[in-house]
Amino acid sequence: MKIAIAGAGPAGSYLGALLSGKHEVVLFEGQTEDRFTSVCGWATARGGAKELLRKVGLNFDDYLLHKGKEMSVSAFNSIYKISAPELVTFDKPRMLRDIAKGLNVHYGTFVRPGDLDGKYDMVIDASGPYRKLIGPVQEPTDMILPTFQWLVRYKDLPFDDFYIEPFNSFSGYLWYFPLGEHDAFVGAGDVWKKHQARVEDFLRRYPPSERVRTMGKPIRVAAPRSVFPHRKGNVVGVGEAIGTVYPILGEGILPSMYAADMLSQSLDDLDSYQRSVLSKFSAYDLSYDYIRRKMGHTDNLLNSFLPAVRIFLWFKRNFMITGVNPSLWDTFKVLRPRLKS
Ligand SMILES: Cc1cc2nc3c(=O)[nH]c(=O)nc-3n(C[C@H](O)[C@H](O)[C@H](O)COP(=O)(O)OP(=O)(O)OC[C@H]3O[C@@H](n4cnc5c(N)ncnc54)[C@H](O)[C@@H]3O)c2cc1C
Numbered sequence: 001m002k003i004a005i006a007g008a009g010p011a012g013s014y015l016g017a018l019l020s021g022k023h024e025v026v027l028f029e030g031q032t033e034d035r036f037t038s039v040c041g042w043a044t045a046r047g048g049a050k051e052l053l054r055k056v057g058l059n060f061d062d063y064l065l066h067k068g069k070e071m072s073v074s075a076f077n078s079i080y081k082i083s084a085p086e087l088v089t090f091d092k093p094r095m096l097r098d099i100a101k102g103l104n105v106h107y108g109t110f111v112r113p114g115d116l117d118g119k120y121d122m123v124i125d126a127s128g129p130y131r132k133l134i135g136p137v138q139e140p141t142d143m144i145l146p147t148f149q150w151l152v153r154y155k156d157l158p159f160d161d162f163y164i165e166p167f168n169s170f171s172g173y174l175w176y177f178p179l180g181e182h183d184a185f186v187g188a189g190d191v192w193k194k195h196q197a198r199v200e201d202f203l204r205r206y207p208p209s210e211r212v213r214t215m216g217k218p219i220r221v222a223a224p225r226s227v228f229p230h231r232k233g234n235v236v237g238v239g240e241a242i243g244t245v246y247p248i249l250g251e252g253i254l255p256s257m258y259a260a261d262m263l264s265q266s267l268d269d270l271d272s273y274q275r276s277v278l279s280k281f282s283a284y285d286l287s288y289d290y291i292r293r294k295m296g297h298t299d300n301l302l303n304s305f306l307p308a309v310r311i312f313l314w315f316k317r318n319f320m321i322t323g324v325n326p327s328l329w330d331t332f333k334v335l336r337p338r339l340k341s
Helices: 010-019 046-054 092-100 195-205 253-265 270-280 282-295 301-317 328-335
Strands: 002-006 024-029 043-045 064-067 070-075 078-083 087-090 104-107 122-125 147-153 162-166 172-178 183-190 210-215 235-237
Touching (some): 002 010, 010 024, 043 046, 043 253, 046 087, 046 253, 064 172, 078 328, 172 195, 183 195, 270 282, 282 301, 301 328
Parallel strands (some): 002 024, 002 122, 024 104, 070 162, 122 235
Antiparallel strands (some): 043 087, 064 087, 070 078, 147 210, 162 172, 172 183
8 A cells, every 4th residue: 555644753653664565655744854853751661662662673772861760749748659660761752763764754744634635545644633634623522731841951850760740630740751860851731721830830949050942742631532533534543643642641652652553453444443442542531531520520439439440450550551550549649539429
């Protein structure tokens, strides 16, 4: 097949690498090659990433910047530590460029709806939050948060490991992710748009020796069942475009690559691809519904206690994908399920 992929993020570049040699693949990336980057905290789970990268002949450890042990969580007036044995930061733009190396990539080409019509057997929308080619979500169930992040430099890092501050209203969180000996990302995303003020507040409390640069981009935290359609005509969505970001953590790198892997295996049966996505990411729907109920104050004992336990069990089974391995007590401290009706 002749396949065009719009977007060389984790979903698009990984899909391109998996399909190359089997199909005629062209990748279009809006950013130019010399300025190519990824607005992201660059945090992921080492175990899951290693397994995925092996499939395209790369060693994930070549990109490591920081290996985590614990994540400090400051919430509801206390700080506690969650085990994070697999959580790391890594050089994401370099990894993405390496995944796409050898592929036919047109950098600096922003694809608009209609641009690729009639030229390809299949067009893949891997454009992340924008999904310009499959079009907007039909129901008012989508949720896209604005984010803002500083790359900062410290003489001595204020925290030697991951640190986050979830917002009391469940509308987002602030993160501090170390990127080696001196650098860190300090960022936040917030439905109520207080993210920039929260970042500034953190930087006042922990002033860096240098503010290197700012960046920002929306992030979709709505899960797959809330972002239909997943395809339109011969255009098929993959990655964040169809909601593969874990809503509680905002982690979308590995899940978007898993979605690409699923699509690569079901190109000739797109209904089966959609079924696999809905089944694999059903835990994302559960946690998205949980957050929405918390934000809308519609949570009660019935719809909050059991889902919180299920979210905890999912973390237990999937810490090679999330990087964090919270106890039941940790999970309850962050999720605050209602314990009475
Ligand atoms: C500030 C921030 C911090 C985050 N931190 C983390 C984190 O630490 N860990 C984690 O796992 N996830 C994180 N995420 C989420 C994660 O970055 C994404 O979910 C993940 O990269 C999604 O991959 P994707 O390939 O689907 O989309 P994207 O990574 O968004 O890639 C889409 C690509 O398509 C290109 N593009 C867009 N439109 C077009 C077009 N029309 N034509 C051509 N090219 C186009 C873009 O330039 C981009 O390169 C963060 C997100 C944000 C915004």
